[in-house]
Amino acid sequence: MIRRRVVQALFASALALTCFTGAARAEALDDILSAKVIRIAVPTDYPPFGAIGADMQPQGLDIDMARLIGKELGVRTELVAVSSANRIPYLQSKKVDLVISTLGKNADREKVIDFSTAYAPFFMGVFGVKSAAVAKPEDLAGKTIGATRGALEEQELSKLAPADATIKRYDDNNATITAFVSGQIDIFASGNAVAAVIADRDAARAPELKFVMKNSPCFIGLNKDEPKLLAKVNEIIAKARADGESEKLSQTWLRAPLPPGF
Amino acid sequence: MIYKLQFADLLPYWDVLARGFVFTVALTVVSTMAGVLVGTLGACARTFGPRWLAGLLGAYVELIRNTPFLVQLFFVYFGLPAAGLKLTETQAAFIAMTINLGAYSTEIIRAGSEATPKGVIEAGVSLAMTRLQVLRHVVLKPAFQKVWPALASQIIIVMLGSSVVSQISAEDLTYAANFIQSRNFRAFESYFVVALAYLLLAVLTRAILRALGSRLFPKA
Numbered sequence: 383m384i385r386r387r388v389v390q391a392l393f394a395s396a397l398a399l400t401c402f403t404g405a406a407r408a409e410a411l412d413d414i415l416s417a418k419v420i421r422i423a424v425p426t427d428y429p430p431f432g433a434i435g436a437d438m439q440p441q442g443l444d445i446d447m448a449r450l451i452g453k454e455l456g457v458r459t460e461l462v463a464v465s466s467a468n469r470i471p472y473l474q475s476k477k478v479d480l481v482i483s484t485l486g487k488n489a490d491r492e493k494v495i496d497f498s499t500a501y502a503p504f505f506m507g508v509f510g511v512k513s514a515a516v517a518k519p520e521d522l523a524g525k526t527i528g529a530t531r532g533a534l535e536e537q538e539l540s541k542l543a544p545a546d547a548t549i550k551r552y553d554d555n556n557a558t559i560t561a562f563v564s565g566q567i568d569i570f571a572s573g574n575a576v577a578a579v580i581a582d583r584d585a586a587r588a589p590e591l592k593f594v595m596k597n598s599p600c601f602i603g604l605n606k607d608e609p610k611l612l613a614k615v616n617e618i619i620a621k622a623r624a625d626g627e628s629e630k631l632s633q634t635w636l637r638a639p640l641p642p643g644f
Numbered sequence: 645m646i647y648k649l650q651f652a653d654l655l656p657y658w659d660v661l662a663r664g665f666v667f668t669v670a671l672t673v674v675s676t677m678a679g680v681l682v683g684t685l686g687a688c689a690r691t692f693g694p695r696w697l698a699g700l701l702g703a704y705v706e707l708i709r710n711t712p713f714l715v716q717l718f719f720v721y722f723g724l725p726a727a728g729l730k731l732t733e734t735q736a737a738f739i740a741m742t743i744n745l746g747a748y749s750t751e752i753i754r755a756g757s758e759a760t761p762k763g764v765i766e767a768g769v770s771l772a773m774t775r776l777q778v779l780r781h782v783v784l785k786p787a788f789q790k791v792w793p794a795l796a797s798q799i800i801i802v803m804l805g806s807s808v809v810s811q812i813s814a815e816d817l818t819y820a821a822n823f824i825q826s827r828n829f830r831a832f833e834s835y836f837v838v839a840l841a842y843l844l845l846a847v848l849t850r851a852i853l854r855a856l857g858s859r860l861f862p863k864a
C-alpha cells in the first residue's frame with residue numbers, strides 16, 4: 383500500500399516537473415543573461431587544454447576560451463571540471479550550459495547535442511626539427527619517424543608513410559617524446575597537444591609541424607534547440623578569430639600558430 | 645564467458661614474428677660472445693691485475709649488478725646522446741646487454757678462477773709455462789669447467805631480459821608481440837606464441853651451451 387503511494391507520488395512529481403520545465407522553457411541564453419552566470423564544463427586533466435596550475439587554479443586553452451565567452455557575454459564564468467567520459471551527460475542534464483573540453487564532432491554526438499564552429503585546432507600530424515625537409519607523406523621516404531605504438535597517429539602514419547620509411551614505435555608518449563628530445567629521432571607523429579608539451583619542455587628542440595595527417599578540431603558543445611545561444615557562441619568565436627584572440631590562445635597554449643585553413 | 649582463441653589472426657603478422665625471432669637470437673649470440681669476453685678479461689684483471697684496475701672493475705661490477713637492466717638500457721639509448729654519443733637502438737641494445745652480461749660473468753668467472761689453489765699456479769710456473777700459458781691452461785680452463793652451468797644460466801637470463809629492448813623500439817620478439825596485439829587486439833594469442841618462442845629459445849640455448857661446454861672444457 384505504502385509502496386503504491388510512493389509510486390503515485392513519484393509519477394505526480396515527475397508530471398509536475400515536466401509541466402514546470404515546459405512552462406519555464408526559455409532560451410538558455412536568456413537564462414544565462416538574467417542569472418549573470420554561465421556554467422561551462424572544462425577539462426582539468428588534459429594539458430595544455432585544461433589542467434590545474436601551480437596556484438591550484440584551472441588553466442589552459444579551454445579555460446581561457448571559457449572565460450572569454452563569459453567576458454563577451456558580460457556574465458560571470460563558472461567553471462565545472464569534467465572528465466571526457468561525463469562531459470556530454472553534464473550538458474544533457476543541464477548541469478552546464480556549454481562544454482569546452484576538446485570536444486570533437488562525430489555523427490553519434492551530433493544526434494544528442496549541437497556544436498558551435500571550431501574554436502581550436504586539434505589534429506594528428508607529423509612534426510620534426512626545423513632542418514627536416516618534410517612537407518607531405520611522400521617526403522618521409524628513407525626517413526625515420528617515431529610514434530607511440532598502438533596510438534591512432536601511429537596507425538595513421540603506418541598507412542600514410544611510404545614503404546621505405548622506417549617507423550620507430552615506442553611504448554608510450556613519454557618514450558616518443560624522450561626519443562625526440564634526446565635526438566634519437568628527428569621526426570615523429572603525434573597529436574598537436576603532445577608537440578606542445580615538447581615545445582614547453584625543451585624550446586631548443588621545439589617541434590615544427592610538417593603536415594597534418596588527420597584533422598579533428600575542437601568544438602564547443604551545447605544542448606539542442608538553443609539557436610540564440612548557438613548564434614551568440616559562434617559570433618564570439620568568429621570575433622576571436624578576427625581580432626587575433628584565437629591566434630594568441632594557440633600561441634600561448636599550443637606553442638604554434640593556427641594551422642593554415644583554420 | 646569462454647574466450648575463443650583465434651591464432652589464425654596472427655598469421656598475417658608471421659613476418660613480424662619471424663623478424664623478431666631472428667633479431668632476438670642474433671642479439672643474444674653477439675652480446676653473449678662479447679659479454680663473456682668482457683667477463684673473462686674482467687675476471688683475469690680483477691684477480692691478477694694491478695690494484696687500481698681491480699678496484700675499477702669491482703666498481704663496474706657492483707654498479708651494473710645493482711641497477712636494473714632497463715635503466716642501463718635507457719641510459720645508453722636516451723642518456724648518452726646528451727654526451728654526444730648517438731647510438732641506434734640495435735647498437736644500444738647490444739652495448740647494454742654486453743655491459744650487463746660482462747659484469748655478471750666477471751663475477752662468475754672470477755669465482756671459478758679464485759678456486760685455483762696457489763700451489764697449482766706455482767706448479768705451472770715451475771714447469772716453465774709462460775704467464776699466459778698458466779692463465780689459459782691452469783687458471784681459466786678449470787675455472788670455466790667449474791662455472792660453466794652458472795654462466796649458461798646467466799646467458800639465458802640475459803637472453804630473456806633482452807625482451808625489454810622493445811622499449812627503445814628495437815624490433816625483437818617482444819616488440820613483435822606488442823605490435824601485433826596493438827593491431828589486432830589479440831593479446832592472449834600474441835603473448836602466448838611469443839612466450840612459447842622464448843621457452844623454445846631458452847631450452848635450445850641451454851642444450852647448445854651444454855654441448856659447447858663439454859666440448860670446449862671437457863672434464864679431465
